Amino acid sequence: MKKIIFSLLLTMSAVNTAIAVEGNVDAGEAKAAMCGACHGAAGISPSPTYPNLAGQQSAYIVKQLSDFKSGARTDMMMAPMAANLSEQDMADLAAFFSSQKRVSAQAAASDNSSAPAAVSSGSVDIVTSTPAKAIYAGDVKAGQEKSAMCASCHGADGNSPIAIYPKLAGQSASYVAKQLADFKSGERVDPVMVGMVAALSEQDMNDLAAYFAVQIPTAGQAEGSDIGHKLYFGGDANKGITACVACHGVKGKGMAQAGFPALAGQNADYLKKQIASFREGSRGNDRSSMMRNIAIKLSDSDIDELVNYMSSIK
Ligand code: HEC
Ligand code: HEC
Ligand code: HEC
Known part of the structure; x- marks a missing residue:
C-alpha cells in the first residue's frame, strides 16, 4: 500500500x-x-x-x-x-x-556524558524487521502517559529499582518495541510481561518504546573484572565465543538500527537470567539464533564475569 x-x-x-x-x-x-x-x-x-x-x-x-x-x-x-x-x-x-x-530524542539519551536531560516530547523512530525495515514513529509524550502501569516494576523513568527487572531507560526503541511484540505473540515467554502487553496496540508499544528510549539510564552497581572485560572485547577463540563488542558496541550501548540492545549499566541479575535463558533455549526470540549460538558456549563462570562487566559499563 x-x-x-x-x-x-x-x-x-x-x-x-x-x-x-x-x-x-x-x-x-x-x-x-x-x-x-x-x-x-x-x-x-x-x-x-x-x-x-x-x-x-x-x-x-x-x-x-x-x-x-x-x-x-x-x-x-x-x-x-x-x-x-x-x-x-x-x-x-x-x-x-x-x-x-x-531535537534529537535519541541523541539526548545516548549522549548523556555532560549534562543529562530527559526528553519529554518529540518522536523516536522504531525500525522493525517485519515488514522489512519498516519505520514507525513512537510519540514520547503519549508513551509517558501509557507508562504509568509499567512504573511499579520498571521505575517511572525506566530505571527499575529491583535487580531482576530490566532497566528500560536509554534502551533502543526498536529493540523495546520488538520485545513487547514478542511478549504479545508468545515468541518471548514471561508470565508477568504477557499480561502487561495483552491489551497494547502496536502504536502503544511504539509510544512506550519511544518514551523509555529517551530516559537517562542510571549507572549499574556491579564491578567488572579483567576477565569479563577480556571476554566482552575479545571473545574466546578456543571455545568459539564471538566477542560481544561486535554487536553490543564498545560502550555497551548496542546498535539501535540492527536491533542489538544496550547492556551497559543493566541490572546484573537480569542479564544473568537472560543469558541463561538463551543458553537453555527458553528464550528464543533472537533472530537467526544470534544469541543462542553464543550463549551455549558460555560456562557459568563466563556468564558471571560477563554480566558483572556489562553492568559496570558507564
Ligand atoms: C509486575 C512487574 C512488571 C510490570 C508492571 C511490567 N513489567 Fe516489563 N518486565 C518485567 C519482568 C520481570 C521482565 C523480565 C522478563 C524476563 O525475565 O524475560 C520484564 C521485561 C520487560 C521488557 C524486556 C526488556 C529487555 O531488556 O529485553 C520490556 C521491554 C518491558 N518489560 C516493558 C514493559 C512495559 C512497557 C510495561 C508497561 C506496559 C511493563 N514492562 C510492565 C516485569 C514487569
Ligand atoms: C551477532 C551479534 C551478537 C553478538 C556477537 C552478541 N549478541 Fe547479545 N544480543 C544480540 C541480539 C540480536 C539480541 C536481542 C535478541 C532479541 O531480539 O530479543 C541480544 C541480546 C542479548 C542480551 C539480552 C538483553 C536484554 O535486555 O534482554 C544479553 C544479556 C546479551 N545479548 C549478551 C551478550 C553477550 C554477553 C555477548 C558476548 C558473549 C553477546 N551478547 C554477543 C546479538 C549479539
Ligand atoms: C543508505 C543510507 C542513506 C540513505 C538511504 C540516504 N542517505 Fe543521505 N547521506 C548518507 C550519508 C552516509 C551521508 C554523508 C555523506 C558524506 O559523508 O559526505 C549523507 C548525506 C546527506 C546529505 C548532506 C548532509 C550535509 O549536512 O552535508 C543530504 C542533504 C542527504 N544525505 C539527503 C538525503 C535524502 C534526501 C535522502 C533520500 C532521498 C537520503 N539522503 C538517503 C546516507 C544515506
Missing part, C-alpha cells in the same frame, strides 16, 4: 517538475520514506555516522543533493540516492527536512 502511494506521488512529482521548483512539505514527507532508514523518518539519524537533516537550511540541502547527483560531492551511499531525484523532488525533500524540529 505504502509503495503504491509512494510511486503515485513520484509520478505526480514528475508531472509537477515542469511547473515550479518550490518545495512542498507534504510531498517531501512522502518522498522522504526512502531516506528514513539512514536519516530517520523525521531527519534525526539513528546512526552516528549519518547526518541529521532536521532543521537544516533547505537551500543547503538542495545544493548537496544536486552535488551528489552531478558528482561534485562524492559519497557511495548518497550518489545512488540522488541519481533519480528531479529538481522538484530535491526541493520537496529539502522543504520537508528543514521543517522538522532539530
Whole structure:
C-alpha cells in the first residue's frame, strides 16, 4: 500500500517538475520514506555516522543533493540516492527536512556524558524487521502517559529499582518495541510481561518504546573484572565465543538500527537470567539464533564475569 502511494506521488512529482521548483512539505514527507532508514523518518539519524537533516537550511540541502547527483560531492551511499531525484523532488525533500524540529530524542539519551536531560516530547523512530525495515514513529509524550502501569516494576523513568527487572531507560526503541511484540505473540515467554502487553496496540508499544528510549539510564552497581572485560572485547577463540563488542558496541550501548540492545549499566541479575535463558533455549526470540549460538558456549563462570562487566559499563 505504502509503495503504491509512494510511486503515485513520484509520478505526480514528475508531472509537477515542469511547473515550479518550490518545495512542498507534504510531498517531501512522502518522498522522504526512502531516506528514513539512514536519516530517520523525521531527519534525526539513528546512526552516528549519518547526518541529521532536521532543521537544516533547505537551500543547503538542495545544493548537496544536486552535488551528489552531478558528482561534485562524492559519497557511495548518497550518489545512488540522488541519481533519480528531479529538481522538484530535491526541493520537496529539502522543504520537508528543514521543517522538522532539530531535537534529537535519541541523541539526548545516548549522549548523556555532560549534562543529562530527559526528553519529554518529540518522536523516536522504531525500525522493525517485519515488514522489512519498516519505520514507525513512537510519540514520547503519549508513551509517558501509557507508562504509568509499567512504573511499579520498571521505575517511572525506566530505571527499575529491583535487580531482576530490566532497566528500560536509554534502551533502543526498536529493540523495546520488538520485545513487547514478542511478549504479545508468545515468541518471548514471561508470565508477568504477557499480561502487561495483552491489551497494547502496536502504536502503544511504539509510544512506550519511544518514551523509555529517551530516559537517562542510571549507572549499574556491579564491578567488572579483567576477565569479563577480556571476554566482552575479545571473545574466546578456543571455545568459539564471538566477542560481544561486535554487536553490543564498545560502550555497551548496542546498535539501535540492527536491533542489538544496550547492556551497559543493566541490572546484573537480569542479564544473568537472560543469558541463561538463551543458553537453555527458553528464550528464543533472537533472530537467526544470534544469541543462542553464543550463549551455549558460555560456562557459568563466563556468564558471571560477563554480566558483572556489562553492568559496570558507564
Ligand atoms: C543508505 C543510507 C542513506 C540513505 C538511504 C540516504 N542517505 Fe543521505 N547521506 C548518507 C550519508 C552516509 C551521508 C554523508 C555523506 C558524506 O559523508 O559526505 C549523507 C548525506 C546527506 C546529505 C548532506 C548532509 C550535509 O549536512 O552535508 C543530504 C542533504 C542527504 N544525505 C539527503 C538525503 C535524502 C534526501 C535522502 C533520500 C532521498 C537520503 N539522503 C538517503 C546516507 C544515506
Ligand atoms: C509486575 C512487574 C512488571 C510490570 C508492571 C511490567 N513489567 Fe516489563 N518486565 C518485567 C519482568 C520481570 C521482565 C523480565 C522478563 C524476563 O525475565 O524475560 C520484564 C521485561 C520487560 C521488557 C524486556 C526488556 C529487555 O531488556 O529485553 C520490556 C521491554 C518491558 N518489560 C516493558 C514493559 C512495559 C512497557 C510495561 C508497561 C506496559 C511493563 N514492562 C510492565 C516485569 C514487569
Ligand atoms: C551477532 C551479534 C551478537 C553478538 C556477537 C552478541 N549478541 Fe547479545 N544480543 C544480540 C541480539 C540480536 C539480541 C536481542 C535478541 C532479541 O531480539 O530479543 C541480544 C541480546 C542479548 C542480551 C539480552 C538483553 C536484554 O535486555 O534482554 C544479553 C544479556 C546479551 N545479548 C549478551 C551478550 C553477550 C554477553 C555477548 C558476548 C558473549 C553477546 N551478547 C554477543 C546479538 C549479539
